[in-house]
């Protein structure tokens with residue numbers, strides 16, 4: 001067991017961490033490239049930056065918006081996210097590990113605060129799970145990953161709390177630590193491939209939406225041409241079946257492309 | 260305020276002949292022209308692929324399949340879901356119909372998983388479901404305000420309808436109108452011949468003369484005029500009061516404007532179901548603007564027409580160098596601000612409320628202007644809540660208002676929230692500066708028995724405008 005824990009803390013942790021960082025960097029890059037490509041295709045490249053930034057900030061720091069509808073669920077979700085971000089990063093034990101490994105360190109949360117935050121996060125995770133299962137609308141939408149994530153995220157919090165605060169017998173302590181580390185690694189590996197990717201993609205959402213509304217000139221004609229409908233305008237859907245002979249040709253392609 | 264089961268059943272009933280539904284294999288409420296039904300999934304995927312290849316939708320789809328969190332928060336904001344209470348009407352659920360097709364057929368992991376699990380992929384049933392669902396959405400984009408992940412379900416509805424139209428699935432009401440507009444002899448969606456237009460302008464001049472005692476003319480084909488005016492063409496048939504208000508407005512400001520007989524229709528149903536049409540209709544506007552050497556394009560009281568011109572004219576007709584596009588409310592507001600309008604505030608004394616058309620209010624483009632203007636001459640102005648950018652759709656958005664056979668749906672499931680909102684204001688007049696909203700709201704007021712008259716902003720402006728001494 002000792003060896004498993006050492007392995008998890010060492011090579012496995014580094015591998016998972018690297019996978020997470022690379023995976024997230026990949027989708028971040030892909031998105032940015034996608035935005036650039038889309039703008040490249042569009043003739044009108046003006047983006048209302050202030051508007052996009054404003055909407056982005058509203059949801060990055062949802063302090064005003066979140067309470068307006070479903071306030072209970074919103075509050076829970078907010079606390080949950082807060083706990084997820086703050087606790088692991090500012091936990092004294094984690095900072096010590098980092099310091100031993102690479103020499104960096106930063107201020108830690110005081111112990112009681114860390115404990116409360118841990119409990120709160122785990123409790124919020126479970127409440128979110130229940131909230132999802134109990135709300136008919138959410139149930140209709142939920143996929144497997146939506147149910148799995150909150151409890152999975154709660155595992156390292158609970159086990160971490162046990163290890164740090166309870167006088168556990170050695171075997172139980174080791175099991176807890178094992179779960180703590182391996183669940184953490186699993187989470188990191190899964191992040192880029194699941195909805196948790198929003199941890200890096202969220203700041204780009206509004207930009208992506210805005211840019212996607214920037215339509216490319218002549219795209220509709222090219223789509224029709226690709227589909228072999230060039231002279232069969234799609235607003236005459238039965239043209240393929242029985243083209244009326246007297247139809248005037250639609251706007252000639254040249255007129256559009258030479259603009 | 261979910262409706263009861265009987266009301267929902269009535270709203271959702273398909274009134275088409277069963278054999279048509281059977282033949283077209285399309286259990287939807289709206290009529291569709293006869294279409295090829297064989298091999299639909301394959302053709303849908305081909306169209307999807309072609310669209311992805313040439314457009315920018317792939318960016319949004321990639322992003323949305325990655326981040327969508329399925330939190331159901333959007334359900335609190337969709338007037339359709341609020342009324343029906345049916346999980347299928349949750350915006351995120353609707354979008355998932357298309358996102359799942361994208362994930363399955365256009366992402367590596369989806370294709371691999373499909374192979375491994377032996378999943379045959381897109382089915383005809385899924386297409387039927389999309390054909391129904393994307394026209395239950397009014398594309399009002401209210402839900403986009405409330406998505407923490409930044410998904411715009413209106414964009415997905417827009418794309419879904421585009422793909423469907425490429426395999427022949429689009430409401431006949433819209434298709435027939437655009438066909439007349441792009442290929443027909445009249446060249447506009449209401450098939451109004453030029454002679455009738457001229458007659459109509461003449462008639463309105465006479466009306467104004469008899470009411471206001473001034474000679475107001477509607478200039479036609481004036482080369483080099485500053486503003487080239489496009490009304491939603493149905494206004495010439497149904498909203499004479501609005502147009503008379505606009506005529507009087509220009510009379511008061513004295514600016515040069517004109518209506519072009521080469522093309523005078525602002526309506527652009529392409530926005531509702533097909534990007535190719537969206538583009539071609541805008542080119543008609545461009546050609547007319549070039550012919551008359553105008554400097555600005557002015558769109559009348561119409562939400563979707565204004566949005567398609569404002570946001571897509573630059574996209575299709577010259578990028579940043581394209582002619583500027585204005586909505587008539589902006590123009591009227593500017594004129595009033597500059598002190599060029601004399602308005603009497605003792606004429607429209609009834610309670611007046613304002614309905615924001617989604618297409619101009621949602622982006623925050625036209626929200627304050629009409630309010631400031633109305634408050635200047637309506638002493639009894641009241642707001643409905645919510646309003647402005649957060650407004651609730653009239654229930655006929657996304658082109659659904661033109662589909663007469665779905666009126667029971669529009670005036671119950673899609674519109675009941677709006678009806679109650681208007682009822683709560685107790686207003687005598689509801690100002691709705693949009694041809695589509697006007698038609699829908701009138702039907703809604705009737706079917707939901709709300710005692711409120713729906714008018715355009717310029718209808719009231721006309722009453723209050725003091726033209727003496729001009």
Ligand code: SF4
Nearest residue numbers: 337396397399400402
């Ligand atoms: S765009 Fe409007 S009608 Fe469509 S799902 Fe969103 S809120 Fe509902």
